[in-house]
Amino acid sequence: MPFHIAICGKGGTGKTTLSAVILRLLIRSGKGPVLVIDADADGNLADALGLQGVQTVGTVLDEMEKKASQLPPGMSKDKWLEAKLAEVMVEEKGFDFLSMGRGEGPGCYCYVNSVLRRIMDNLENNYPYSVMDNAAGMEHLSRRTTRAADVLFLVSDHSLRGVESGARIAELAKELRLDVKEMGFVINRVPGTMDPVIRQKVAEKGLKIFGSVPEDDQIKRFDLEGRSLLELPDDNQVTRAVREMVEKIL
Numbered sequence: 001m002p003f004h005i006a007i008c009g010k011g012g013t014g015k016t017t018l019s020a021v022i023l024r025l026l027i028r029s030g031k032g033p034v035l036v037i038d039a040d041a042d043g044n045l046a047d048a049l050g051l052q053g054v055q056t057v058g059t060v061l062d063e064m065e066k067k068a069s070q071l072p073p074g075m076s077k078d079k080w081l082e083a084k085l086a087e088v089m090v091e092e093k094g095f096d097f098l099s100m101g102r103g104e105g106p107g108c109y110c111y112v113n114s115v116l117r118r119i120m121d122n123l124e125n126n127y128p129y130s131v132m133d134n135a136a137g138m139e140h141l142s143r144r145t146t147r148a149a150d151v152l153f154l155v156s157d158h159s160l161r162g163v164e165s166g167a168r169i170a171e172l173a174k175e176l177r178l179d180v181k182e183m184g185f186v187i188n189r190v191p192g193t194m195d196p197v198i199r200q201k202v203a204e205k206g207l208k209i210f211g212s213v214p215e216d217d218q219i220k221r222f223d224l225e226g227r228s229l230l231e232l233p234d235d236n237q238v239t240r241a242v243r244e245m246v247e248k249i250l
């Protein structure tokens with residue numbers, strides 16, 4: 001079983017950005033290969049990592065629903081799905097990437113999802129670390145594709161609303177009895193120093209802050225230029241802040 005790192009939080013708070021920076025750090029410190037999963041159906045982690053033309057697991061599941069009755073003779077659904085997943089998996093230096101996407105089909109993918117779950121469970125064993133960028137709406141938490149995490153980062157911007165959202169996700173994780181070993185906030189886009197109001201709010205919710213990440217122009221430039229965040233320099237202030245935070249946890 002890999003060490004599971006899950007990244008959650010309200011939309012636009014920086015989940016994808018931080019997922020990419022955490023991945024960069026793991027790769028550079030020789031902790032790869034890392035299994036990277038974009039569990040956000042509207043996600044753009046592939047873009048943040050400079051990957052193009054990525055197919056999603058959702059499209060594979062759709063295809064499977066359509067072709068269920070006409071698989072090649074002698075091939076089980078499991079085998080077929082496993083082969084297809086291997087096709088949509090993007091293999092890069094230091095990490096493999098899988099985008100969950102969403103199925104377009106009307107029905108419930110219960111059967112296919114359980115097959116997927118089993119294959120993922122097997123697949124995971126090949127990696128010492130996994131990083132999962134989750135949807136804001138937490139569909140995957142409630143659908144239980146994120147069942148376990150060694151660390152769950154609740155990403156919030158420097159706002160009370162961000163903290164409120166993060167705290168709701170923490171509640172949900174508890175209600176669903178997810179197997180989360182450690183959970184805490186990352187306050188992102190902090191302008192200068194963190195306002196005491198934010199600390200107070202987090203404490204009120206009975207949660208902790210793993211670290212804070214500054215507002216950074218270089219991150220914005222990379223985004224505008226469509227550059228991979230894996231190319232961020234070591235001395236970038238977001239890289240540094242994430243390193244400091246992650247080193248305390250891993």
Ligand SMILES: Nc1ncnc2c1ncn2[C@@H]1O[C@H](COP(=O)(O)OP(=O)(O)O)[C@@H](O)[C@H]1O
Nearest residue numbers: 011012013014015016017189214215216219223
């Ligand atoms: N620390 C930061 N400094 C400056 N811009 C940031 C920072 N973190 C994220 N951003 C920008 O904020 C926007 C939303 O970030 P993103 O990671 O896509 O959020 P999410 O995945 O939570 O929706 C992006 O344009 C990103 O470049």
Ligand SMILES: [Mg+2]
Nearest residue numbers: 015016043044
């Ligand atoms: Mg995102």
